Amino acid sequence: MMSKGQLIVISGPSGAGKGTVCKAILEKNNFWVSVSATTRSPRKDEIDGINYYFITKEEFLQKIEKDDFLEYAEVYGNFYGTPKSEVLKVLDSGRDVILEIDIQGALKVKTAYPNGLFIFILPPSMEELKNRITNRGSETPESLITRFTSAHKEISFVSKYDYAVVNDTVSIACLKIKSIIIAERCRVDRMNGDFLKEEIINE
Ligand code: 5GP
Numbered sequence: 695m696m697s698k699g700q701l702i703v704i705s706g707p708s709g710a711g712k713g714t715v716c717k718a719i720l721e722k723n724n725f726w727v728s729v730s731a732t733t734r735s736p737r738k739d740e741i742d743g744i745n746y747y748f749i750t751k752e753e754f755l756q757k758i759e760k761d762d763f764l765e766y767a768e769v770y771g772n773f774y775g776t777p778k779s780e781v782l783k784v785l786d787s788g789r790d791v792i793l794e795i796d797i798q799g800a801l802k803v804k805t806a807y808p809n810g811l812f813i814f815i816l817p818p819s820m821e822e823l824k825n826r827i828t829n830r831g832s833e834t835p836e837s838l839i840t841r842f843t844s845a846h847k848e849i850s851f852v853s854k855y856d857y858a859v860v861n862d863t864v865s866i867a868c869l870k871i872k873s874i875i876i877a878e879r880c881r882v883d884r885m886n887g888d889f890l891k892e893e894i895i896n897e
Contacts, residue, residue, distance in 0.1 A: 699726075699785040700884075701807050702792045702875060705800045706815030707845035708770075709827040711861040715815060716794045718868045726784045727792045731757065734772035737832045747777075764806075767798040770840050774799070790875070797851045804854070811878050813871060814855040818862040820845070 702725070706712045720727055731747040733754050742748050749757075754773045757763060764782075766775030776793055784791050793803065803810055817823035827833060827841055852858050857874050861867040878884065 699788050700790040700875070700878065701781075701785060701803070701810040702790060703800045703803055703810050703812045704792060704794050704815060704871075705797050705812075705848075705851075705855070706861075707817070707823065707848040708841040709823040709830075709845065710815040710817045711826065711864065711867070712794050712815050714864055715859075715861055715867050715871065716792060718864055719792070719871060723872065725790050725792050727794065728776055728781050728784075730774050730776055730795070731763075732772055732774045734774070746774075764793075765795065765799045765802040767796055767802070769796045769798070770837065770844070776803075797848050797854075801851075801854060809884070811875065812855040812857070813874060814852045814858045815867065816849065816852065816858055816860045817845075818860055 704712055704716060716727055719725060729743065729745070729747060731749050731754060733749065733751045734746070736742065736745070736748050740746065740748075751773065754766075754775065757775065758766060762778055763775035764778040766773060768774075774796065776795060776799065781791055781793070793799075795803070800812060804812060817826065823845055824842055827838055833841065859867050859870045859874075
């Protein structure tokens with residue numbers, strides 16, 4: 695029997711570099727990163743269907759009605775949601791799925807899928823976090839303040855996660871995340887029971 699894929703949830707405050715780290719991990723590995731739906735407007739280099747499914751608030755509310763989301767949350771005044779059927783289909787096929795979502799969403803997923811792997815990305819310092827959000831140049835002054843103020847509160851949730859990775863250098867942060875995922879796959883309590891039985895019989 696093919697075992698199910700691992701659900702991997704990555705969160706962290708704005709400016710911690712989740713997006714960059716997830717993109718770098720994806721480039722060299724066979725993970726599947728879920729594309730969320732959002733009511734936020736696209737940034738200048740973002741593509742519909744690649745970065746997000748950019749939809750209206752009405753469309754988002756209809757999807758909530760239809761129970762189309764694995765989880766959803768309102769973040770910085772916009773809605774964000776993980777498409778349920780896509781994620782479950784990929785997990786069923788045995789492939790690992792990465793969700794890059796906010797803390798509220800991660801906590802909802804944790805209640806529904808306690809066997810998920812929960813990783814928190816931390817910035818090297820609050821000063822560096824502020825520089826990264828500012829240098830991105832995509833936020834309005836109000837959005838900058840909201841994101842920076844929220845970051846302090848969000849970081850206090852790190853204790854709800856299984857692992858924390860400081861994103862000082864992207865390549866090292868990626869290596870740490872990959873190591874965590876590999877170690878997780880080797881955990882005895884995550885192994886398929888049938889596989890264990892077979893191994894014992896073969897010995
Ligand atoms: P951004 O606007 O910078 O792309 O994302 C803002 C926040 O929303 C980030 O913390 C990001 O991880 C989170 N986010 C993106 N997609 C989802 C989602 O599907 N669900 C939840 N709960 N948060 C999301």
